[in-house]
Amino acid sequence: MARQKGTLSMVDALSVTDLSVAIPGARPLLDQLSFNIAPGERVGLVGPSGCGKSLTAAALCGLLRPPLAITGGMAQIDGVELVGAAPQVWRRVRGRKVFQIFQSPGTALTPARRIRAQLAETARIVGEDPKQAVTSALETVALDPHVADFFPYQLSGGMKQRVLIAMALILRPRILIADEPTTGLDVLTEREILAALTKMADEVGSSLLFVSHDLRAVAEVANRTLVMDHGRLVEDAPISNLATSIAPAARQLAEAAHALQIQC
Numbered sequence: 001m002a003r004q005k006g007t008l009s010m011v012d013a014l015s016v017t018d019l020s021v022a023i024p025g026a027r028p029l030l031d032q033l034s035f036n037i038a039p040g041e042r043v044g045l046v047g048p049s050g051c052g053k054s055l056t057a058a059a060l061c062g063l064l065r066p067p068l069a070i071t072g073g074m075a076q077i078d079g080v081e082l083v084g085a086a087p088q089v090w091r092r093v094r095g096r097k098v099f100q101i102f103q104s105p106g107t108a109l110t111p112a113r114r115i116r117a118q119l120a121e122t123a124r125i126v127g128e129d130p131k132q133a134v135t136s137a138l139e140t141v142a143l144d145p146h147v148a149d150f151f152p153y154q155l156s157g158g159m160k161q162r163v164l165i166a167m168a169l170i171l172r173p174r175i176l177i178a179d180e181p182t183t184g185l186d187v188l189t190e191r192e193i194l195a196a197l198t199k200m201a202d203e204v205g206s207s208l209l210f211v212s213h214d215l216r217a218v219a220e221v222a223n224r225t226l227v228m229d230h231g232r233l234v235e236d237a238p239i240s241n242l243a244t245s246i247a248p249a250a251r252q253l254a255e256a257a258h259a260l261q262i263q264c
């Protein structure tokens, strides 16, 4: 495995070194993860259910809840150390340096505010003209301009995900972490979301860490894949190399994806 141990170089958007997460006193749930992501790089994080993908995303977004805790290692975004960072550091980092999109987009939107107000507020945070930013971000994620007048409850799951991607477009984060953003969506909506994600990352130059159990979805957005198994990183390779990996979890994922390919 071409595993990069990660002292932060000038070019890394994210550098993770020996990151461990556990309930203190118990065995680690994340065990000494190390990887780097370059600016603009799009990386998939895959592995079997329960291997630690979501915990990794949560740790990098400062969203672990006690008794879970980071028990060792470092994680830097754009040179800012996240492990042990104070709340005021997180307020500076969250959104502008790391933006997260999760499975349930509804929880990230304020229920009683129209989409226009929420996107405009985001634009003001970064000093953008709100009107222009809202129009242009909605257009980039292929949402009708009228969506700006809606409340979150009036949107489908796929539309809410696109609103969040529009928010990321306005904030221009250094890295976007998307944890299973298309789970529960139909396949056409899934492809639209993946297209919006890659377009957003291309326009802004953001790096993308795309968490999924679905290698086919990862293949749409990333060409490098991190594979986890039982809390450890077991492979770091181009997606096309997984079938011949020495890591059984990587080979099993490649075989499953191959078996699911349907000729239409």
Ligand SMILES: Nc1ncnc2c1ncn2[C@@H]1O[C@H](COP(=O)(O)OP(=O)(O)OP(=O)(O)O)[C@@H](O)[C@H]1O
Residues within 6 Å of the ligand: 023, 029, 047, 048, 049, 050, 051, 052, 053, 054, 055, 056, 068, 213
């Ligand atoms: N709050 C928690 N307290 C204790 N253990 C937890 C907690 N959250 C997750 N875990 C454990 O950590 C491990 C990794 O969980 P995680 O949610 O990261 O898996 P995952 O790879 O995202 O799985 P899936 O693909 O099913 O979403 C699992 O064994 C899980 O039971």
